[in-house]
Amino acid sequence: ELFTTATLIYTICVTMVYIPLMLFGLLGNTLTILVVWLRPHMRSSTYLYLSSMAVSDLLILLLLPLDLYKLWRPRPWPLGDLACKLTMFLSECCTFCTILHITFLSLERYVAVCWPITAKTVVTRRRTRVIIGCLWLGAAVSASPVLIMVGVEDVGGEEVHYEREKCMNL
Numbered sequence: 001e002l003f004t005t006a007t008l009i010y011t012i013c014v015t016m017v018y019i020p021l022m023l024f025g026l027l028g029n030t031l032t033i034l035v036v037w038l039r040p041h042m043r044s045s046t047y048l049y050l051s052s053m054a055v056s057d058l059l060i061l062l063l064l065p066l067d068l069y070k071l072w073r074p075r076p077w078p079l080g081d082l083a084c085k086l087t088m089f090l091s092e093c094c095t096f097c098t099i100l101h102i103t104f105l106s107l108e109r110y111v112a113v114c115w116p117i118t119a120k121t122v123v124t125r126r127r128t129r130v131i132i133g134c135l136w137l138g139a140a141v142s143a144s145p146v147l148i149m150v151g152v153e154d155v156g157g158e159e160v161h162y163e164r165e166k167c168m169n170l
Contacts, residue, residue, distance in 0.1 A: 011071055018064050025061040025139055029054040045108060045128035052132045053101035056094045063091050067151040070167060076166040081152045084167035097139035104131060 036042050036051035066087055070077070077084055108128070112119040152165050 011022050014071060015068060018068055021065045022061050025057065029058040030063065033058070043125065045123050045125055046105065048125060048128045048132060049101055049105040049108065052135075053094075053098055053105070056097040056101065059090060060098070061096045063087055073125075075166045077152050077165050079167075085147050085150055086161050088167070089146045092143035092146045092162040093139045097136055100139055105136060 032054040033051050036047045036054075079087075108119075108123055111123060149169055150167070152167055154165055
């Protein structure tokens with residue numbers, strides 16, 4: 001038996017939350033990216049952070065169907081070891097990246113409020129782009145251990161070999 005009553009209820013509840021979250025999130029983040037990039041006057045440092053964070057969130061949302069697949073059918077993992085590693089890495093990387101964006105956006109706003117004159121010379125779009133690049137790089141480096149810690153593993157059991165493979169922490 002794949003599901004007990006409790007796990008089935010949990011799985012249904014998670015699915016009912018994930019699907020609208022994914023749909024509204026995809027719409028909202030796509031609109032954010034489009035508005036910032038199609039309107040030149042909205043390319044301030046704050047909006048650059050927000051649009052980069054929207055890209056990060058969009059990538060996380062695009063991975064939600066795989067999370068749901070793993071929830072409903074943890075075995076077999078049909079996409080192989082590389083896809084298992086890359087999806088988990090991308091998920092971790094984007095999560096770290098979103099956290100870093102919020103942190104640096106808060107710092108940028110703090111500087112703008114506390115030292116408005118200094119902020120005009122220190123907080124530039126060029127510096128913001130460099131910082132955003134460093135945020136993505138730092139998030140990728142921070143998430144890189146996932147590439148070693150995650151993979152497809154044979155979890156044993158009576159099923160045929162293919163049915164026993166699961167994408168999981170090793």
